[in-house]
Amino acid sequence: MRLTIAAVLLSFAAPAAALLAQAPGPAAPLPRDSAEDARLKQLFSDSDERGLKLDPMDAIYRGDLRYADRFGDYLTDIRDEQQRRGLEDDLATLARIDRAKLTPVDRVAYDVFRNEQTVGLRAFSPAILKIRRAMPIDHMNGLQTSYPDFASGKGAAPFKTLADYRNNLTRNAGYAAMYDRVIARFRTGMAQGIVLPKLIVRNMIEQFDNLLAEGVEGSTFYQPVAKFPAAIPAADQATLKAAYAAQIRDVINPAHRKIRDFLASEYLPKARDAVGLSAMPGGADYYAYRIESNTTLPLKPDDVHQLGLNEVARILREMEAQKAAVKFTGTLPDFFHNLRTDPRFQPKSAEEVRLGYEAIGRRIDLRVREQFSLVPKTRLEIRPVPEFRAKSAAAGSYDAGTPDGSRPGVFYYNTYDLPSRYLWGMETLYLHEAVPGHHFQVSLAQENTALPAFIRFGGNTAYVEGWALYTESLWRELGVETDPYQRMGGLNDEMLRAMRLVVDTGLHAKGWSRERAIDYMLANSPMPKTDATAEVERYIAMPGQALAYKIGQLTILRLKAQAKAALGARFDPRAFHAAVLDAGAMPMPVLERKIADWIAAQPRG
Incomplete structure (x- = not known):
């Protein structure tokens, strides 16, 4: 007997409280924070929340399950436009915040945010976006390389409650549906002469062949129901096993087969022999x-x-x-x-x-x-x-x-x-x-x-x-x-x-x-x-x-050498490493400025 996925999702409807985690909100104010610091932190929070709604899996990786019942509108024009507008709005709001009135910590965060949003916005310029849309996945970046592990019961997606299993079925359906959008974008690129190299296409075909070769009960996607936590009742376990098997057989594997056959029969003959971007229209600017x-x-x-x-x-x-x-x-x-x-x-x-x-x-x-x-x-x-x-x-x-x-x-x-x-x-x-x-x-x-x-x-x-x-x-x-x-x-x-x-x-x-x-x-x-x-x-x-x-390593080594030269016997590697790490990841120009300030602030012997 085949059980529809929709029936399973309805049968496991859970209280909203079981599906939601508390929204993170802006970072807590610190004693020296000014009104400008508060405005900056609210901007960061608003921008981050928008990003989590657009990337539900990113939220799950962070342990935030508020959007765990959705897959996300990956590879859609609507999503691209939402991201572009969000970046423009962020930069406009940031420009109205007086950096000079911020604490030293928040000045670093201000600089990081401005740099990242500015470079991020470049990705949505017409010339760059055209190329990005034409090549939606490859053998290193496509979700076929990461999503199966994410949904396997051993990755980031949790499998502790009935709601977790229900949410995963919903996400799996979204993942499978995404491949129709992948094919559509590849076809647009073919018409524009913007295509991937043949070797990348062959690698992707092999990846999909490997996923298809797993079958149903051997599938990575079946592993969450191969072993259940004790909290899942036996009757629900049986229902879930049937639902997962049906989804793999009737939804996921057909989607993998469709994209695999498209790549092999339609896209590969049009793919390019040359491997570098310089061989592609607009390649130099994209590089x-x-x-x-x-x-x-x-x-x-x-x-x-x-x-x-x-x-x-x-x-x-x-x-x-x-x-x-x-x-x-x-x-x-x-x-x-x-x-x-x-x-x-x-x-x-x-x-x-x-x-x-x-x-x-x-x-x-x-x-x-x-x-x-x-x-x-x-x-x-x-x-x-x-x-x-x-x-x-x-x-x-x-x-x-x-x-x-x-x-x-x-x-x-x-x-x-x-x-x-x-x-x-x-x-x-x-x-x-x-x-x-x-x-x-x-x-x-x-x-x-x-x-x-x-x-x-x-x-x-x-x-x-x-x-x-x-x-x-x-x-x-x-x-x-x-x-x-x-x-x-x-x-x-x-x-x-x-x-x-x-x-x-x-x-x-x-x-x-x-x-x-x-x-x-x-x-x-x-x-x-x-x-x-x-x-x-x-x-x-x-x-x-x-x-x-x-480039990053040489920058850090150069900054370390500068700190040693300036501080001499007062140089402490533990303090230097803390200065590099304690504010999180920074663009290289921001890191250079931070370490220069740190060196200047060290007590004189």
Whole structure:
């Protein structure tokens, strides 16, 4: 017997109080707040609330369930217009607030907000919006990469009450319906000559094939009903199982099949062979926008390219030193080959990888308070990447927890193609993704209730990824990478971010091919071809995003050097790290101004 989803939703109608969380409202006033501070905080609150209504899943990630019964109007013209008008209104309101009358903390927040809204508004200029609409999803950014895990019972969506299960069915229906809008936008792009590269389309087809291959009861979407909390009565469990199976069979899988077949039969023949934006109408201007939106700086592609070449040359010299330390007698490329192929560097099992990361975490925890006075309360868990997205996923990633501690932060490690997950790369990856990298920065911001919500839960790539890359430079202080091979892992990761400056600009501004980009990365690092291929295909799908890591890291390192020079023996790394972290993510110009003010405010010896 088939049970309709609508019947299930009606049967589980719950009291409104069970579905609503208290609206966050503006941040509480502080003792020194003026009337201008209050107006600013109200603006932040109003803007954030508008954003949560537009992005219900973002609210759920934050533990706010007020809009958990909806999916959101993703990829609609109405939504685009609402976002554009909201940004314009925010900037107009901000212009009426006197920055000089704000407290120092709120001046920083004012500057962050102005920068983010200004750059965000550029995304809705006609030329940029035209391209964004024509390419609605790709293999890195489409909801097919994240929503299944979100709704799996192991992701951000909660499954504690009947209302939670009911809301998930509603969101799943919205997710499936979204693919008709995806197809419509792709068709518009085809008519305009604005299409994705073929390799991205093939990657998406494979992703949808993987989701379809799961069937019904093996589907990621079925997992919430594979095991229930004790609070769900047995009769309701049976009803929910039938409803979830019916939805997967009759709604979700057909939507996946429809988009998959469209991509394979209609879109792929029209997709472009060239991989860079320079091969596409309006591509140069779009790349300029992507550079600034990711790095927070209006950098020129040629300047970024040269900076990358300089960094690559510097890191190669340090790699030569590690080669000499282990008495390897061949060339540096020979050493790279040895690191890729020697069985002693290859894990024997996924369990060995898990245990290795857990041991690294314990070692770093013993030393981390020597460098940090701010330590998050949010727990950290270590998990493997879900199988359905492992092939195209990075070697490691981080998923934020909730501020109330109900969901931990998660460090995901990838065991796809296990022989290529080298043991010498584990310590630096943990520093970056977990402690004191993403887990510290993201959790500390979320836990800081004195910050406005757009800073607590937002951020920019240059700061977020720049911080994580910067923490890799603390290997000596945190007692890791003491072995030359692990140090090579650290240099390999830094080399990756330096090569990104060269390769991303090469692909999108200088006409590089996918193969040239992969060959460049293999020639200048010991990274395996599996990783180099995934990285290059990521840059093709996400122009400019990969530039932000190194730009952000170099900015923080430069500010640290300035603080050391100015303060001398009075320099305390714990205080410096607190100054970088205590106001949440900032665009690079705002961070520079904040640290300059912090240095000037330090007591004289």
